[in-house]
Amino acid sequence: MLAPISFSMQSLNIETIAPILVTIAGGLFILIMDLFKKDLNKSLYVVISLLFLLMSFGFLIDLSVFFAANGTFTGFFNLVVVDGISLISQFIIVGASMLFVPLALSSKRFHEFSYPEFFALFLFMIAGFQIMVSTDNLILIFLGLESASLALYTLIALHNRSKSFEAAVKYFTMGALAAGLYVFGAMVLYAITGSVEIHQIASILVANHYINLAYVLIGIVFLFAALAFKVAIIPFHTWAPDVYEGASASMAGYMSIVPKIAGFVVMMRLFEFLVHSGLPWIEVILYASVVITMTASNIWALVQTDVKRMLAYSSISHAGFVLSAILIGTTQANTALFLYWILFTFTNLGAFSMLWISRQKNLDKWKSSDHPYEKFSGMIHTSPVAAVIMGIFMLSLAGVPPFALFWGKMYMISSAVTSGFTVLAVIMVLNSAIAAFYYLKLIVYMFMKEPVSNVHGRIYTMNTSKALSTVIGVAAIVTIFAIIVINPLLEIITSFVYNSGF
Amino acid sequence: MEFYLYVALFAPLVGSLFSALFTAKKANKITGYVASFLLFVSFVASGILLYDVWHGGSVHVHLMTWINTGGLYIPFGFIVDNISVTMMMVVTTVSMLVHIYSIGYMDHDEGFNRFFSYLSAFVFSMMILVMSDNFAGLFIGWEGVGLCSWLLIGFWYHKESASWAANEAFIMNRIADVGMLIGIFMIYYTTGSLQYDKVFAALPSASPYVVTLIGSLLFIGAMGKSAQFPLHTWLADAMEGPTPVSALIHAATMVTAGVFLIIRSHALYQMIPNVGEFIASLGAFVAIFAASMALVNRDIKRIVAYSTLSQLGYMFVAAGLGAYWIALFHLVAHAFFKSLLFLGAGNVMHAMDDELDPFKMGGLGKKMKWTLILMVIASMALAGLVPFAGFFSKDPIIEASFVSHHYIIYATIWITAGLTAFYSFRMIGLVFFGEERYKIFGFHPHEAYRFMLLAMAPLGILSIIIGFFRTPFYNFITNILPSTIYEVHPEALAWGMNIATQALVVLFIWYPWQKYAKFKGADKVFEQHFIYKLLFNQYYIPNFYNKCIVVPYTRVSNFFWMSIDLKIVDATVDLIANTLYKTGKKTRYVQDGNLSSMLKWMVFGLVFLLLMAVAYGLAFEYPSKIAEILLNLGVH
Amino acid sequence: MFEAIAFYIFSILTIIMFYITISTKQPLYALTSLGAGMILISGFFFMLGADFLGVVQIIVYTGAIMALYAFGMMFFNTTKEIQEPRHDSGAVVTLSTVAAILVIMIFVGPIIGDKMVSLYPPLQGATNTQSIGMVLFTKYLVPFELAAIMLLVAMVAGIVLAGKKMDRSLTLMTEEEIAMEQEAKNKVLV
Amino acid sequence: MQDYILSIVIFFPAVAAIFGFIINKNSMRAYGVAVGVIEFILSLDLWWIYNPNIAGFQLIEKIPVIASFGINYQVGMNGISLFIVIMASFFTMIGIASLTPTKNIKNMIITLLLLQMTMAGVFLALDAMLFYAFWEFSLVPMLYIIGAWGGPLRIYASVKFFLYTFTGSLIMLVGLLFMAYFYYQTTGVWSFSIPDWYNLVLPLNYQIWLFIAFFIGFAVKVPMFPFHTWLPYAHGQAPTIGSVILAAILLKMGTYAFILFSLPMFPDASKYFVYPIAILSLIMIIYTAMVAYAQKDLKQVVAYSSISHMGIIILGIFSLNIIGISGSVFLMIAHGIVSGALFLLVGVIYDRRHTKMMNEFGGLAHVMPRYATIFGIIMMASVGMPLTINFIGEFLSLLGFFKESHTLAIIAVFAIVVGAIYMLTSYKKVFFGNITNEANRHLPDINARELLALIPLVIIAIWLGVYPNPILRPITKSVTHIVEIMHDKEAQAGRLSLVSNPEKLALASQATREVR
């Protein structure tokens, strides 16, 4: 008979997953509530979700304080890691989710928000992403990834129109393939090193001087492909435009931020030792990925006719831009990644929210796509404030100072410059220039064209409500006055990233 | 004395500004009177200054700093010395008279006020030009007179030819100004200053090459302003302006600025006699060249203009040979008689309703006695008959060229003296004598206003008597100019030469008188002759300029714009943008919306990365084996 | 020797089964062969001493998943032969073959695993199932719980997606239609 | 208040613009004029406060913004920026005052005020990032002005303008970041402060690359020869006010930046590149002048003439001596005044006839004598008539460059010929001759509102031509300082280090707030 295993509750460090537990609890709470009382208004669920997210946020702050004092710590048999990057990325995930949830309170009714399950799934999804970033165990990453993804597919489909089903099915199928690739990659690495924890894999590989390099690279390739799918790196990006188009604008905005940051954090953990391994192959592959992703998606974004689809391609481009941080791999670059992503969160979520509030249900003119450029023609005359705000988001995305994203871009380019990636820096700025064109296209439509006849300015804010306005207001204010928060952000992120050894 | 200097300088400006106030108003005689009066004031002030300078004084003032930066110091400084006061006298005298004359001449013109504004502005610029104590100030005046010349040539802007001529004059002067400006740069670069005194003190220590260069460059400037070949075409075309303008600007003052520049810089040119010789040679060439064109011209103003050109040639001969005082003296004398000639031509034009072709006139002498007399005086002065001004001013030039052993120059300008007489009296003959051909064309000529004639009278008197002031002038001016005396030895030869010249002149007065005073009809045979055509078409030089400079310039400009700027430079930029856009258009259907192909893309990406990984992994693992295989394949 | 024979037989069968799955035009064949392949895979598990996994494989895959698929097949009415265009199978086969060959080429070589330290060895004297239990409830506690959440998510998702509420779409209805519907509902209640 | 006067000058218009949103449409113009006047008075106040004894920057304000990355809000002025700022506010003022009634005048005025903020910001910023932020943001209002109120091709023109300049400046951004990195390498501290950067000596090869990076950004803005094609479109399509500000102020950003960055930071590279840049400038001067001659649209003529003049400015800057640079700075002001006036003048006939094609006109001097006179005066200033403002700038620039290279300067002097050619022919086409087009027969002459804008410009054009000292002296002072910095660095070229005699340069970064 086996001896019973015993370990103290203390040793588990249960607080390490406290923020995650809270979100899961939130999801369960909503499900249970629904059991007792049906047909509750969505606003209630929004508030409950917000409250749980807020609690999660509070726990995160608590953990951060602890981290700032004591450095990285782990829980559950070293499975759950609380380090700087997991904390920052969880802040981003939870924060972006808090910005997203109020978008459910649109004045028009859409199908997904009529489900309490929507909010439950949403909270489970957040938990999944939180798990994903706070571990370096490939199994746990996989589980977090899958549970989040499964929830996400459902959330997309719940929008309940054929485009969203199509989007969900496409995303799902490709996600399944990516899952296969991921586990295969994990298998290869496991075969070589006998471990599925990244830091152990790293130390074993380094100890063996990367013997059997080809195996290692194969494993890396499979993992990279799976993660690249998640963050939409070309050629694994093909889901992104269709899914963004099929999903509701609010969901698309959310997708452009949260799943990607989770993916980036995993990539960061995985590639942290590889880019410092001195293997030129890694550098070349990442370099090529960065350049191709930025450039090709920019070029495709140029020719889009639908704003949301354009923003989808632009999100791919931004992801490519940020991937360069992984390539550079210095503390400054990793800091820049998070800084960029925080600023990107506000700007991009703002932009998608603007699309969301202009969502029409049944306008004959624009049946085929929700947000064609023509719809925004002459917006400055009919709905000036909305046009100005949208314009600011576009400028920020294009990287025009003093708006938020410029500072992220600047810091990212600086990190490239500092580490000797001069050509990369130049490519990055040239791509920013290309990107400016399509952002400008929307500005041109909004500010320089004549309004479409028979269109009332109301259509641009048809779907708005106080909650949505608040979200947009917050996003706009942060976008405009980002400069004030950059310094504290930068200091915190730098110290967090540096203290977790990235 | 400073006070008088400022009065002399600024009175014309005040007049100009005063008139300018009325430009938009109807013609008002007041402006003419005020401007003329202020010119008179300026004249008086100049006279006082002359008196002062005559008695050994000299005024040098420093009004204010103009430019002061990085070691460059240029003040608004004015100097009144023997040279400038001479010029001031000429300028103020002629201007004053022309102003008065213009009150009558521009009587019916609606731009009367504007005219006086421009004219006084011109005088002001000219005063700056002659009074400045540095090259920058000189250049201000230089450009200022150019501007006023542009305004006045194009005064009747509704005439296409007038505005064209104005632009031509301005642009051609500008071309010359390039040389001038570079010369000024060079001076500054060499001497570190632009003040005359400092420059001339410093130049001797500069290398001869540089000095030669500076001299040449300044002369290029002078060539433009004084319309020397090959920049001469503007002067004839400038006759599109009102006649008083021609009298003042294109005869008496502005065109002589080039000569003035040489005289002013005599210290410089004395150092470079070879440049001087070139100047003299060019002057001689222009003298005969212009005179030849005047021979056959059918436009009285143009005849006078060519004669001006020719006389400028004389002046340059003198200046080039170092006979600065003679050049200056001829300048003075020429100013008087040539402006008189122009004003006379103006009277004729006035009488003939702006008709200029002398072949349509004839016999005007009966109606315009006074004009005839004045014109004849002026022509005689021009021809150099004893005792008119020309004899005292022009003949010394001929002698000087002889004395300095430049015999070709001598021969050229000697012949030119004859030609001068010829065309002058051809014109007199055609205009004032013979049949009254104008009647065919229905003109009703009349004598000019009394006061206009009165305004001309002093010029007539001066044309007669100025020659007798040669010796005092010599004494006066050689205080600062080199006092070379060109006397032909032996004295008999001198006498002989004088007589020969006079004879030549008389001969060439008599011949056209014979031919044209009784003019019946044009000599058809002669008009078909090659030489006639050549001369009549001004040696085809304007045509040449048009075909070889204006047209190509336009074509090249168009080419630059249409072919280079739009089709290459701009198109390249657009090409980059279009390439990106088209690439996007062509490749966007990589995303064909089919799930199968999306999955294939993923697998393709994976396989590609695998290929890379395996290739690199193997290469990393078996470098020696791969090298061996490659070696077997013949790759080193 | 027995092991080798069993391995090769199982391998060949599995490969054939899965090949049928991906190539047949009869969905029913595909389903059957997939199920067969999965059972064969459990055979490998037993051969490798992973008894627990072998059982799980049979129960979950063949029991649950196959049943779900069979249900789906009936729902979608795909029992008859399906038509699939074959125009671009060349690229497909090339890509996969290249991928396989590449990886195999590498794996023919030795693996460093020989020198490797085992991090979680099976407990001495415990069965496979016991060992798995020991690891699962200590080290892999969090993944285990998370898997539960994941299954909950899947369940909720499946219920929601397949539920009746999805038959009408609020997204596509105008606000007026929604209001009318609401009214009608209220009337029924009253 | 005087301690923060620069910030007030920069941000007052922006604040006013935001308040502008609540102003009624009908009172907007009055509001705009009032704000413009106040801003102009504020900027004149700068001149009053300006201490002529300080060669470097003065009235420095420094507030940390991103302290950990060395980005500060740092502003200050010297004799160079002072006058450009005054000119900018001046043009904003008269631009608003002379605005013809157009649609959406409210948006226009708000945009103009924002533009004024960015212009003041660019010229007063002493932190490279702050500079860059204003530099980039200035594109946005201009984009809107051209794109919303421009001619038929306005969208193409505005987008081209934006993208072209944006691309150039992004490359400059890389240069800025490199510069900061080198500073960090040398001192261990991040800093984007320009006076700090002045203390940095760079090896030649670094200098060359950085110079190129900055050059691309500046050259597009100036615009220099192969990068100039956005300008004719922008000018051709922009509304009058847009062209005026674009030509008068925005183009000066590029040349100002050359003086602010390229010369003192990369003295050796500047020297190294003198000839290539001089040749480009020559092409700009001669070639664009010829292209201007070929134009049929009056506004395009002025646009190309701008490029031609900018060529002289660049040439003067790269004379690398005090005379030339002072002349260039002076010419920046001069060209601002003159080209601004020219565009206003073109706007006058455009308002009346809605066309700018020269063959539509002819004989305008008959019906619009006052207009013709003012145009004539400004044109003469443009062709560099002495005693007008342009002459001094051109004269000094060319004289300065003559010291550097005789041959090239000689070619450059031909600017005065080619300039005269296109200007005079255009003038002739529009004003001289008889009225051929009946539509022009009854054109009203220039009116009081237009005169209000133009007369000050004419007065300035002549006043500063006759008496340039009030602005030439401060300019010279500051230019001398910059040239000294260059010389100090030359002395120890080679290694990445700080300048060895910092006490002299310390003056530059010292916060000197001497109040008169």
Next chain:
Amino acid sequence: MSIGLGHYLILSIILFAIGLVGVMRRKNLLLLFFSTEILLNSVNIGFVAISHFHHDLTGQMFALFIIAVAASEVAVGLGLLIVWYKRQNNINLDQMNSMKG
């Protein structure tokens, strides 16, 4: 001859390749899902084999969780297919191309 880890891995790879081919070829979504199951199953073999030969339980753990994930995926995937089928009345992915470009 004994069967080593290599054999199992090669089998795993072959099955994975078959899965990939299926994923790319299948136009019927249901059958496409079958192929994804093959992918996961092939990996399972690998994990278990490695686990066996390395005497390490992690591989089996991984395989266990993969099975769990596979089960969840089927639930969600079928749910999605059902809604799609209800709306479009087919599950052929060639009909699924309303978004492209």
